[in-house]
Amino acid sequence: MEDLPESRVCPSSVFQRTGIDFASPFLMRCSKGRGSRNTKCYICVFVCPATKAVHLEVVSDLTSRAFIACLKRFVVRRGKISDIFCDQGTNFYGASRDLKREFRQFDERRCH
Secondary structure (H helix, E strand, O other): OOOOOHHHHOOOOOOOEEEEEEOOOEEEEOOOOOOOOEEEEEEEEEEOOOOOOEEEEEEOOOOHHHHHHHHHHHHHHHOOOOEEEEOOOHHHHHHHHHHHHHHHHHHHHHHO
16 A cells, blocks of 8 residues: 555645635525525635645636635635645636746746
8 A cells, every 4th residue: 555645644734735626516695585596606625635624615607717716715714825736627727827927927026
């Protein structure tokens, strides 16, 4: 049997290393009353591999912009993340590309 990965056995703070995935769509009622409508939303699941702690965030759609907003809310509540593990979803790739571009622009502005 193979050894467990480092992220599962090395001590770290909760959610320092995080696994991310989206749950299937849900219908959510935004208001109460007769004229209320259901809207489709998704649940973003953040899992700490070391402690098995779970954090759930509601996301309006599966775009990169919505995921980045969700990730910002998560970081504000739970703290900085050192490693992110996720599947190969297009929204994750788009968010990765957008974040790398933002960091590059930030570094360029800081150097000048």
